[in-house]
Amino acid sequence: MPIICWIHGWAMHLDAGRHIGKDSWLVTGISILLFLGFLAAAGPFLVPHDPYDISFSPLRPPSADHWLGTNDGGMDILSELVFSLRNTVIFGVTAGTAGLVLGVVTGLFSAWAGGWTDQVVMRLADIVLAIPSVMVLILVAAFFQPSPVVLALVLAGLAWPTTARGVRAQALALKNSLHIKAAQRMGGSGRYIIARHLMPELFPLYLINFAAKTRMAVFMEASLAFLGLFDPGEKSLGLMISYALQYYYLDIWSNWLMPPIMLLSLLIMGTTFVTISLEKMFDPRLRKTV
Amino acid sequence: MTTQIKDLTVSYQDHDHALLALDRLDLVLQPGKITALVGESGSGKTTLGKALMGILPENARAEGSISLGSAQILGLDEPSMNQLRWSQVAMVFQNGAASLNPVHCLIDQVAEPLVQKGIVRTKAMTAARDLLGRMGIDADQAGRYPHELSGGQVQRGLLAMSLILDPPVLVLDEPTAALDAMTKLFIAQVIRDLKSAGKTILLITHDLDLARNLADAIAVLYLGRIMEYLPGTDLVDRPCHPYTLALVRAFPFMDGMRDLGGIRGDAFYRMVHAHARENGRTHAHVHVAAPDAVHQGGHAPPQGCLFQPRCTQAVAACSIGDIDFTPCDTHQVRCIRGGIARILSFEKVAKSFGRVKALAPTDLTLMAGEVFCLVGETGSGKSTLAAIAAGAVVPDQGRRIFQDRDMDTWMKTDFASLAPKIGMIYQNPAESVSHRFTVFDIVAEPLRIQKPVPDPETMRARVLAALADVRLSTAPEFLKRYPHELNMGAIQRVCIARALVHAPDLLIADEPTSALDPSVQAKVLKMLLGLQIEKGLTLLFVTHDVGLARKVADRIGVMARGTIMETGPAARIINHPKQTCTKMLINSARGMSSQSLASIPDYEKENICRF
Numbered sequence: 001m002p003i004i005c006w007i008h009g010w011a012m013h014l015d016a017g018r019h020i021g022k023d024s025w026l027v028t029g030i031s032i033l034l035f036l037g038f039l040a041a042a043g044p045f046l047v048p049h050d051p052y053d054i055s056f057s058p059l060r061p062p063s064a065d066h067w068l069g070t071n072d073g074g075m076d077i078l079s080e081l082v083f084s085l086r087n088t089v090i091f092g093v094t095a096g097t098a099g100l101v102l103g104v105v106t107g108l109f110s111a112w113a114g115g116w117t118d119q120v121v122m123r124l125a126d127i128v129l130a131i132p133s134v135m136v137l138i139l140v141a142a143f144f145q146p147s148p149v150v151l152a153l154v155l156a157g158l159a160w161p162t163t164a165r166g167v168r169a170q171a172l173a174l175k176n177s178l179h180i181k182a183a184q185r186m187g188g189s190g191r192y193i194i195a196r197h198l199m200p201e202l203f204p205l206y207l208i209n210f211a212a213k214t215r216m217a218v219f220m221e222a223s224l225a226f227l228g229l230f231d232p233g234e235k236s237l238g239l240m241i242s243y244a245l246q247y248y249y250l251d252i253w254s255n256w257l258m259p260p261i262m263l264l265s266l267l268i269m270g271t272t273f274v275t276i277s278l279e280k281m282f283d284p285r286l287r288k289t290v
Numbered sequence: 291m292t293t294q295i296k297d298l299t300v301s302y303q304d305h306d307h308a309l310l311a312l313d314r315l316d317l318v319l320q321p322g323k324i325t326a327l328v329g330e331s332g333s334g335k336t337t338l339g340k341a342l343m344g345i346l347p348e349n350a351r352a353e354g355s356i357s358l359g360s361a362q363i364l365g366l367d368e369p370s371m372n373q374l375r376w377s378q379v380a381m382v383f384q385n386g387a388a389s390l391n392p393v394h395c396l397i398d399q400v401a402e403p404l405v406q407k408g409i410v411r412t413k414a415m416t417a418a419r420d421l422l423g424r425m426g427i428d429a430d431q432a433g434r435y436p437h438e439l440s441g442g443q444v445q446r447g448l449l450a451m452s453l454i455l456d457p458p459v460l461v462l463d464e465p466t467a468a469l470d471a472m473t474k475l476f477i478a479q480v481i482r483d484l485k486s487a488g489k490t491i492l493l494i495t496h497d498l499d500l501a502r503n504l505a506d507a508i509a510v511l512y513l514g515r516i517m518e519y520l521p522g523t524d525l526v527d528r529p530c531h532p533y534t535l536a537l538v539r540a541f542p543f544m545d546g547m548r549d550l551g552g553i554r555g556d557a558f559y560r561m562v563h564a565h566a567r568e569n570g571r572t573h574a575h576v577h578v579a580a581p582d583a584v585h586q587g588g589h590a591p592p593q594g595c596l597f598q599p600r601c602t603q604a605v606a607a608c609s610i611g612d613i614d615f616t617p618c619d620t621h622q623v624r625c626i627r628g629g630i631a632r633i634l635s636f637e638k639v640a641k642s643f644g645r646v647k648a649l650a651p652t653d654l655t656l657m658a659g660e661v662f663c664l665v666g667e668t669g670s671g672k673s674t675l676a677a678i679a680a681g682a683v684v685p686d687q688g689r690r691i692f693q694d695r696d697m698d699t700w701m702k703t704d705f706a707s708l709a710p711k712i713g714m715i716y717q718n719p720a721e722s723v724s725h726r727f728t729v730f731d732i733v734a735e736p737l738r739i740q741k742p743v744p745d746p747e748t749m750r751a752r753v754l755a756a757l758a759d760v761r762l763s764t765a766p767e768f769l770k771r772y773p774h775e776l777n778m779g780a781i782q783r784v785c786i787a788r789a790l791v792h793a794p795d796l797l798i799a800d801e802p803t804s805a806l807d808p809s810v811q812a813k814v815l816k817m818l819l820g821l822q823i824e825k826g827l828t829l830l831f832v833t834h835d836v837g838l839a840r841k842v843a844d845r846i847g848v849m850a851r852g853t854i855m856e857t858g859p860a861a862r863i864i865n866h867p868k869q870t871c872t873k874m875l876i877n878s879a880r881g882m883s884s885q886s887l888a889s890i891p892d893y894e895k896e897n898i899c900r901f
Contacts, residue, residue: 178721185682187709188739200726 023281029273032266040089043082051079051235062255069255072247081259083235088221088267091152091236095217098156100210103163108198110164111171112190122168125161133158137220141229148221148234155217163209170205171198204282208275215271222264237264291378291458293319293342293490297354298364300337300346300514308351310560311337313514315354319490321458324481326493326505326522328537330553334514335494336384339461342492343381344371358459376403380452381461384494387444390436396444397422397432400451407455421450426476442473449480460484463494478504498541502526510534513560513596518629520621527859530618530629532659533597539844545861547840548661549816551823555600595625602659602826603631632691633658633796633828634679639688641674648674650853651688656796661822661829663839663860665875666849673717675849676800676832680714681705693795710740713789717801719782723773730769733757733787740792756787759825761817779810786818790825797822798830803838815842836879840864848872 048065049056058074068077110121133155140146140154174180180197188196224230225238232239237260244257300312311334319325327335340346341356344363356363358378363371383389390399397418404414422432425446436444445465452460462481466474474497481504485491495501501508505522510533518531526543529535536553594609595601601608607626615622618629638651649671656662656679664672677683678690681701690697692708700708716722723732733753737744744752754764760783762768773781782802789797802818803811819842822829833839839846843860850871856863867873 178716178718179724181682182714182716182722183735183739185680185709185714186736186739187706188735192739197724201724 023277025273026277026281029270029277032270033274036085036089036263036267036270039082040086044086047076047079047082049076049079051075051083061251068259069252071243071256077240077256077259080235080240081237081263084237084240084260085263085267087148087235088218088237088264091148091221092214092218092267092271094149095152095155095159095220096210096214098153099159099213099217100163100206102156102160103209104167104199104202104206106160107164107167108171108194108202111168111175112194112198118168121164125164128158129161131158134220134223137224138227138229141224145231148230148236151224152217152221155220156213159213159216163205163213166205166209167202170202174198174201204278208278208282211271211275211278215268215275218264218267218271291321291359291490293359293379293459293492294357295319295338295342295354296356298338298341298356299353300334300341301351302347303349303351311350311514312341313560315514315516317509317516319459319492320506321490322485322488323506324485324491324493324504324522326495326501326508327511328495328498328501328508329511330537331496332513333511335511336463337514338511339381339463339492339494342379342459342461343375345375345381376452376457377407377455378457379459379461380455380457382445382448382452382463382465384464384467387436387439387441389448390444392436395433395435396427396439396447400432400447400454403451403454418450418454421454422447425450425480442469442476445469445473445477446480449477453484458488459490459492461492461494464496465493466495466497466500474500498525498538499543510537515596515624517597517625518621518623519615524619524621527862528619530621531597531623531625532601532603532630535630535659535844536600536602543861545865547860547864548843549819549841551819553600554602554824554826560596600826602828603627603633604826630660631658632656633693634697634830635691636675636678637689637691639675639678639685639690641678641683641685647852649678649685650851652853654679654847654854654857656828656830658795658828659826660844661819661831661842663843663846664830664832664849664854665834665836665839665846667875668834670849671852672832672834672849673800674852675854676798676830679796679830680712680798681708682714706741710736710792711795713792713794713797715782715785715789715797715799715802718805719778719785720773720805722785723781723788725773727773728769729757729762729771729773729776729784732773732784733791736788736792752791753787756791757784759790759821760784760787762787777810778806779814782806782814783817786814786821790821793825794827796828796830798832800832801834802831804833804835811838836864836876848875850875 048067052075054074056070056074056076058070058072060070062069068081071077071080106121106125110118136158137151137155141151146154174197180193183193183197221236222238222241225234225236226242228242230236230239240260241257241264244252244260248257295315295317298312298315299310301308301310315334315338317325317338327338329335337346337350341352342358342363344366346352352364354364358374361374361378363374363379366374390396397415400422401411401414401418404417405411409417419429419432423429427443427446427450431439431443432447436447439447449462449465465481466477469477478500481491481493485504493501493505502522502525508518508520508522508525509516510518510520510531512533517533518529520528520530520534524530525534526538529538533553536551539548539551540553542550594607594611595604595613598604598608605627613624613626615624616626616628617623618625621629623629632655634654634656636652636654638653639649640647640651641649652671652675654675664675666672674683678685681697684698684701692700693711697708727735730753733756734749737749737752743749753769757764757769762780762783773784776784782805786802799818803814806814815838818829821827829842831839831842833842840860845857846860846863847854847857848863848867848869848871849855856867856869856872863872864876867876
C-alpha cells in the first residue's frame, strides 16, 4: 500500500505521461527492456526445443527446425539463447535488488542514527568500496563454486556502498527539512518519519540505483561466465559467448557468437538508457527543459 | 456612610421559572471611595443599584442584607424607604432622557425632591439652579424641556437631580454611556469632586476606561457573582481573573494596540427552576440558559465555576463544587487556579549551538489565554526561544515548566502526551509540509502520529473540523490537493489546521505570516486571533515586525543579544519603552532616519544591545 502511495506521489510530480513520452532515451530503453523481459519471461514456453537436449547433430547452420542452428554439443542455439537470457536477467535483478535494499537500509540507518553509528557504517562502506569486486568474485566463484543466486548476493554485498552513500547524503539533507522537524515535534517516532517522510522522498534514488546495479551485475555475470568461472552446465549469455569463441575458425559467428553478444549489449544498453533518463528526470540540473 | 451588602441574592420570578440576577453578593462601599461594578450586560449590575435604592420590581425576590449606615434597606416598608430614598441614597439612572418626565422642564424636575421635602418652591428653584449651574447648565438651558436638551445636558441634569438632597450614598448607573469624550471628562471630574466631598459612590459601568480612572476598587460581576475584586489601577495591567482579562481585551482603550477580541461563547442568564421529578417532589435548581434553550427535565444543576465554559484555562476541577474567593496579588479572585495560570515558564534557560550562543539565560512566563509576542532583530534568539518552548530544542541549562510540570522530565518520559498540547506554526509554510502529502494527510498527520490512532471516521471528522476552523474548504476535491497546487496563504491555513487538530493549549507561531503578502497576512492573522479567542489558546507569537506585534499582542517581550531585555503590556512597551534597544527597535519600525537613531542618548554607555 505505501508503495502505491509513493508511486502515486511521484506520478503527480512528474506528470508522468508528458515527461516519459517526450524522453526518447527512456522510450528506447524501456522498449528494449520490455522486449527482453518478455523474452526472458515467456521465451522458455515459446522456444521449439529443450535447450538441454543434445540429440541434434552438432554445429549445424540455421535451418527451418533450428533457426540459429545447433552448437557443438548438438543443442538448439535459439532455445539456449532464451534460457541464457533468462538466467542473466535473474542474476542481474537479484543482485540489483539485494544491493539496493542493502544500500538503502544501511544509508537510511546511518543517516538517521548519526554520530558514531554513522561514522562506523560509512567507514565500512569506504572499505568495501576499496575492494576490487571483480577479483573477489573471481576468487569466490573459483573456490566455492556457488550457485548463481549466491554469487549475485555476494555481488550485492560488494556493491551496496555507492547506494548507501547516495541515500545517506540525501537523507541527511532531508533530515533537516522543516516538514521532518515538524513531524518530529509532533512526536513522530524515527520509524514513522523514515517510513512516511524519508523513504518516499528517496524514491528516484531507488530507481536509478536499481538500474545501475542491475546493469553492472549483468555485465559482471557475463564476464565471469566468459572467464569460465560459472558452472559449465548452466545456461548463460557469457558462457555461450565463451563456447562460441572456441569455434571462431568455423563459420559460426553470425548464428552462434553474434546473438548472445547482441542480447547482452541490448540488455546493457537498455538499462543504461533508462538509468540516464531517470537521473535526468529526477535531477533538475540535468534536465534541459523545465 | 458605609454601605454593606451581605449575601445578597436577587431573583426575578417569571411564571414557573425565576431568573437569578444576583447570587450571594458581598460588597462594602466606603465613604470617600468609588467602587466600580463592571461586567457584561445581564451580569446583574443594575439590579444591585436598584436593590440599593429599594426599587426592585414587584416580581423580584431579594434575600440577604443591605445596610445603609445603621438602616437595613432590604425588607423596609415603602414609607420608611421613601424617607431614605434621595436623601440618603440616590441613583442616576441609565438611559437618561427616558427617566425624565417629558412634560416638565428640567429645573422643575431637579427641584422636585426639595419641594416634596416641604421646602418653599422659590428656594427650591434657586437651589436647583445653583446645582445645575455647577454642572455647567445655565439658567436658560435649565428652563428647557428634556427633548430640547442634548444627551450630555440631560445626563448632567440627572446628576444634579440625584445630588439635590445631598445624599451620602450615590449609585451611578452608566453615567457616561452615550456621551462624547468631552462631556465624559466633565462628568468624570464631577464624580471625582463628589468623591473628595466624602460621598460613597457605586459606579456601574461598561466603560472600563472610566472605571480604571475613577474607581478605587473594582468588582467584576459575571452572571450575578463577583469574579474578581481588585484595585482600580490594576485593571488593565494586572487583571487576575481570566474574565477580567477578557473584558479588558474587549474594551477599546485609547492606548490599546491590539485588535479587539471578544470573549468566546455567550453569557445568557441563570434560571432557577422548580419542577416535578419522578418521585413527585419538586426540585429547585439553577442553571445557565440561552434564551432559546428548551428546558429538559431532570438535568443536573450546574456546578463549579460559572465562567468555566468560556474560560481559557478551565480544568476538570473547575466544574466541581462552589468556587470561593482566593487572594491573588492584592486582588480577590473566584478561581480555583488562583487567577490566571502560568502555562509555561522558563527559568534561566540557555542554549548554544557549538560556539554560537543562541540564547543567554532567559526567563519567560506565559499566562494562559494571552497572546505574547516576541520581537527582536534577526539573530536575537527569538526562534531558538520558540523552539525551546515548543520542545523541539533541548536547552543546555535552565528549567522549563509547562502546565506546572517540569517540561524536560515530561519530554523524556512521555513526549507523546506533551506533543499534542503544543501546536506549532512555522515561518515557511510550504517547507513545513511534505510536498508528497495531500491536504488531508497534512492535517491528519498529528493524529496519525499520536497513539492510539483514531478510527478513520473520527479522524476524518476532526480533520474536517480543523479545516473548517481555518475557513478552508472541506470538499473532497480539496482534501486531495497537494501543497504545490495551493497558494501560500492556503498552505499556511492548512498548517494552522494541522497545529490545531489536537486542540492544543499553547500555540507557537514562528513568523507565521512573513512568507505572505500583506493582504493575505491580514486575513490569516485575523483568523488566527479569532481562533485564539474562540479556542482559548495561549499564543506565543514570534515576529521581527513590531508593527505586527502591536496589533496582535497582549504582552510583548523584546529580545536582543540572545535574551529578553524587556517585557510588558503591549501598549506600555510601544508607547513608553524603557530599554534602549526597545526604543531603537520601535523607532526603526517607525522608519526614523539614522540620524534620529543616533540622537538617542547613552546607547554606547548602556551597552545593552548592539545598536
